[in-house]
Amino acid sequence: MTDFSLKEFEALCQRAARGAYMPWGLAEDAARAVCWLERASLPSASQFVGLLQLNDGVALSKLAIRPLDGRTLTKTEAYACPILTGSYLSDAYQTLDLDSGVQIERVAYPCFLLPFLSEISATSGCNIHVSWGTFEATVNERGVQFSSGRKDVVCQQFDLIQIVHCNANREFRGIPVSRLQVNAGNLATLTDLAARTYLPETELSQATGAGGGSVDDD
């Protein structure tokens, strides 16, 4: 296991997401979502590795959900990217009928929706109840409170996710996590993906770096 500050891990995740061909801005959202899950003591690194491997190199247009109206987001063919879906939910929450409930079809690794629901809650001031299969939880800006077992959050894909405003006044336990341990397998995969963003070394590249071709040892 390797010890990271959350900030350093976020930077690694962002680069890994970019290495898996996410645009930089979405990679930022992804890395932030990973850190949110880590703060909530959820298994972030393994889920993130799974997501990046699943969608590695797939065109984002094939991974986008389609908003039908304010109550339904649909998806055919491949499962939707949860980062792209979560980002849309966060961006468009004012157009969603969260009081009545919103259905989201076919999302991969739906746990990555939780950070974006937290973001919506922080802006709207309302708690949000979220469920898929046997998983149920309430999210607000302080974190997540599970109604079901927390292990149910681990899920590669699900066909129907439901979110709705709720008035539950639960105790949210904020855990001030600032460090995390990453196992060797997950770290190796993230590092390999991140390394794709580094330009392979050539003489020409080296010569154009700072100090290239100059005396620098005097």
Added chain:
Amino acid sequence: MSEQVRETEHDLVMRSPSDVMRLERLGSFHQTRLSFMRGLLRRVVSEGWQFSRPVWQVDRQGVGVAVYEAKGPTRSYSLVCFAHDLDPQNRSDRSIATEWDATFTLFDGVPTQEDLERLSHQVPKQEAGRVSKSELSLSRANRSVRLFEHVVSRLAQGLQPDTQQIEDIGYLMRTTAVYGSGKFGAAARDMLKTRPETSRPFQVEMLSVYLTRAFTIDIVEHLARSRAPKTAVPLDRGIARRLGVGNSTGLGMAPFLVKHPRLVHNWINARETALARVRAQQGATDETIALFHTAVTAASVSIAKWRTADQGQAGRTVDLCKDINTLQEHLKSNALISDYPWEQLFQWGMVNLKTEAQELLVSLLIEPHGGLVDDLLDKMSADHSLPLKIDGAMQLSKLNFLLQTRYAWVERFDFENTEARKNFWYVSENKGEPRLSPRSIDPDADYYETPLDVACQIARLQADMATWSDEEQLARFLLVHPEHRKIVRRVQGLSDCDYSEIQENIVGDGIRPIDMLRCKLSFFGATDFDPRSDRWVRITMFKNAPYPDELSLKTQDNWVYVADPLNR
């Protein structure tokens, strides 16, 4: 009249971002009394910090470990120094180097023997090692081949070094990287921002460099004593004060400025606010006038001693010295006796001085007004680089308005022309070195590109928005165009930050990254700018500063420039 910090800054006249945020001007910035080095030493003096060297286990060859402890009111920080026997063939300032003459970490507290043992296996490896949450920085330094051996051999002979060589070089060792804030396992800034002594920007890094300077003196004296115990003498304190810590800075600093626009705004806004407050003073006290004259004289003497092999900077320094003479002549004509004397002088400078001297004048105007401006040091931090949430409910028409009002400067560039995107910023696989190269060196340059090309991103965003209805909401646009999330977040997040964007195309033909480096280094408090190319500069830090054992409440606040360097 007494100086008053205004309750509201609304009526201050600030310089326009379209003037300030150009590379020619940013690349002409000089240190001010708001620099991070000076802020650190001001705090250390006022709080009566105690310094000691509890560990010195260095052998006759100069290999070993030393610890320097800085004890503040509530906490201690320790610089752990590892001195190495470096094969001269492996000495390089480039970030792709793997060995150095000395390696360092700033430890949070006082390290135990177990800590030192652990660190001895990690710190010398630098980027290839892992430190822990107890460590706050990671850095390394190389000896100046030109000066280090000269000083050791002279001291060993019982002689002082040649002062001309001291003046020409100005440091015994130069750092080649100082990493902080959560890199390589070190503590993240989140932990430090609530501490008064580390809440301001780069205080950990500045403390590390300040203690490194003490180490550079101790190691040459140690080697001289080891070489000739009977004849060796300590380095004269006046000469020692003329030595700072050198620093070789490459392209890494340039991406920092683009990636931290809110922080950049806070730095430049503080500097511009300080200038505006001074310009708004109706009169000048005898004390401030005297301090100003002293600062001008000291700057004149010090800057005349700057040495550089770079013809461009050498010419600029010559021009700067001429302009300082022009300023001194102007001051003889009772230039500060009218109403609003500082404003009058500022306006005179804008007409009669070149850009580099104009920015020196800004620094000098701020210098004697500590009571008026020093509070601004506490406004130079930023918790987040950018707000994280995008306002997806914003209509494209409103985003367009934001672009047209705040990014009108992008229209200066024609991205249809390939020269406008001639270069790209990227990170090399070789130790993650940031580089800037012609886009033509790799067919996949667009994939590898680090997104620093703000002007180009704005132009692309505008082009894609042009095919959408103005009434459409941003959320839907970004669902189809997620590639614009980064620049949209930037535009929305910086709507209250006038000085956040460098108003240039930094991937275009003829870009001079060194101007960005100079800007950042000026906020650190660097002097002696010595460009080695258009993308690499050497500077000196803490030159003329008092050493830890010389600090007292009598310490002169403006130690950066001195009129009579070797005879203080």
